[in-house]
Amino acid sequence: MERLAGRIMLLWGVRRALLAIVAGAIGALALPPIGFFAALFVSFTLLVWLLDGVTGNPDRRHSFGLRSAFLTGWLFGFGYFVAGLWWLGNALLVEADEFAWALPLAIVGLPAVLAIFYGLATLVARLLWSDGWGRLAALAVGFGLAEWLRGFVATGFPWNAIGYGAMPIPLMMQSAHVIGVLGVTTLAVFAFSAPALIGTRKGMVPGLAVAALLLAAHLGYGAWRLSLPVENRPDTASLNIRLVQPVVDQARKIENVERVEIFNEHLALSAQPSAPGKPRPDIIVWPETSVPFILTENPDALARIGDLLQDGQVLITGAVRSEDRGAGLAPRYYNSVYLIDDKGQMLAASDKVHLTPFGEYVPYEDILRRLGFDNVISLPGGFSAASQRSMLTLPSGIGLYPLICYEIIFPDEWTDDLREAKALLNITNDAWFGVSPGPYQHFLQARIRAVETGLPLIRDANNGISALIDPYGRILSGLALNSRGVVDSTISVESVPERYRMSTRHNFWYVFFAITAIAAISRAGFIFGKN
Structure with a gap:
């Protein structure tokens, strides 16, 4: 030696x-x-x-x-x-x-x-x-x-x-x-x-x-x-969740010619009956940008979502949000997550705060665009970053802390809302990276965020890896990479002392x-x- x-x-x-x-x-x-x-x-x-x-x-x-x-x-x-x-x-x-x-x-x-x-x-x-x-x-x-x-x-x-x-x-x-x-x-x-x-x-x-x-x-x-031991505290509540993993090829989404078919695939998977012994889901989750059009401009799509959902159910879905800036100005676009109820009404929304460089925006745009650099995702002007993150509050009053795609890899970007959250929510689209180490690496980092915060994690991805994860990083249930389908499971949420969330x-x-x-x-x- x-x-x-x-x-x-x-x-x-x-x-x-x-x-x-x-x-x-x-x-x-x-x-x-x-x-x-x-x-x-x-x-x-x-x-x-x-x-x-x-x-x-x-x-x-x-x-x-x-x-x-x-x-x-x-x-x-x-x-x-x-x-x-x-x-x-x-x-x-x-x-x-x-x-x-x-x-x-x-x-x-x-x-x-x-x-x-x-x-x-x-x-x-x-x-x-x-x-x-x-x-x-x-x-x-x-x-x-x-x-x-x-x-x-x-x-x-x-x-x-x-x-x-x-x-x-x-x-x-x-x-x-x-x-x-x-x-x-x-x-x-x-x-x-x-x-x-x-x-x-x-x-x-x-x-x-x-x-x-x-x-x-x-x-x-x-x-x-x-x-x-897992304690049954008085403030503990259970959430019955269905994760939908549609495995939509990224090329299909980019071609923008099969929007209705893609939307129908999400609806069909979501409508599947629960497996024997599994309760009816309270929450159905779709992945990042799973709705292939602007929801606010498509009331028929919202109506179909309302028809899909049974009484008391809600849908959490990723979609692009547009914001009109007035005459003569191009709209702003946001990578967003929506909470929709059984009447097809939007109860809450949150926009992505930390955008992906060259995926959603071009850093140092004035210089790099002249050199031929552009966003991988084609939107006029790219996405805009939200000024702050908004909690998604379920009708029951339970708060979910939303992190879209690679926002979950940042261990030090929590806001005060985390103190009130009962679970983390991460929707993503790792189809960009195919069958490679990328989705596995992303998944591990998401699990570590659950451990750091002491909160369960609801994670839904287009092509994997989707899973429900407990506050110890253990996988409760999930779908492997490129496994098309749904998984129903239950997570327990409870109040966690603030020191366990913000002290790391x-x-x-x-x-x-x-x-x-x-x-x-x-x-x-x-x-x-x-x-």
Whole structure:
């Protein structure tokens, strides 16, 4: 092990660059659908040794060392994001004649940009680097900071944060309830890096002991929380829900010539009788933009929805909403979710707040449109972002917190309405990504939001993965990718103390500053020890 570590530290040039890329790509094996979390032990062990190779004199902060550390992290991130996000190119192939030219930008260009954050992570780590187990804390600080920045810089794209690789199953998800995915990421990087100490020996015993303690706490807390009895509290209510997964090919939706047929397919699936032993659903859920026309301009469609629904039933559906801006101005369009009752009346609506770049809008539009960039979804001017999210309140008074499509990947965008919500609602259309890792990765991130907030999740997708998920991330029932049909199930909703919903963002910073203190003390001890 020591010989291997020494050889990796001494690598230079192309071989060093290739190993950094491979190390990142190995880490992507921890992501869905593979979910082999142990791959991250290999990935981060290699990264530590590579950084040891550029920090031979950590007390000398010369620009060469900083550039080398940044480049090592960038190459690592490039490998990780190419291996984890290559499937994004599928969205461009839906209309290949118009967008195929942009495939290199999706498969290589976006990972190259996202890798900058991991370059910053290793740059920060370089500034705090020491020769003992404290350097694991330095790397954890760098990645914790990088993933936090990735959540909001340039509107944010926190997809596939390292922490998700440490949470492939419910047993390993429960830590997110306390410290969130960012806190899990920070501590996971420390633990995943620990085997590097075996190859360098210094600080091996305390470093491995701390890593083992973190892993034991991670698994132990998960086992304890999952063992808790389900309490029947007085304020508990049950919702009988039908998820409709129509599996409408994305090309059919874009061609815009089968709108009536697509609408009829949704109605037919929704009208199926309940399975033996299953109660009649109170709520029927359709996926994102499932209604292929403007509902407010089509009273016949609303009437047919009213005819479909039995007394007391409601439909939740995704649809495009238009907003007239007056004479001479093009309307605004919103990606919305509606709540419709058995009379065909709209009881509530919520518009998407966080739009998908290049899918629903073009960032830096004035510049990029001149360079030929456009939205994948064809609407005049693209979609508009709502100024705020609106709760969907059922006739029973139960509030659902709506998150449309990839809004659910953002762990730190909750509003005060979350305190009153009894469940999360996520409607999406992952048909853009075909049969690829994309829908599986999206699904995992949605499950982690349920664990973080302590709320059940109602998730409905066009082609999968649709499911009802409990507050522990466990799947109660669902439909697999590309499985056309409906699933009926019941979830319990109850009031959850506010501290369980809003405290993870604060707890992450407690973890972050504690790890930073360890790294800083180790760094200071190393410098003074040299002197």
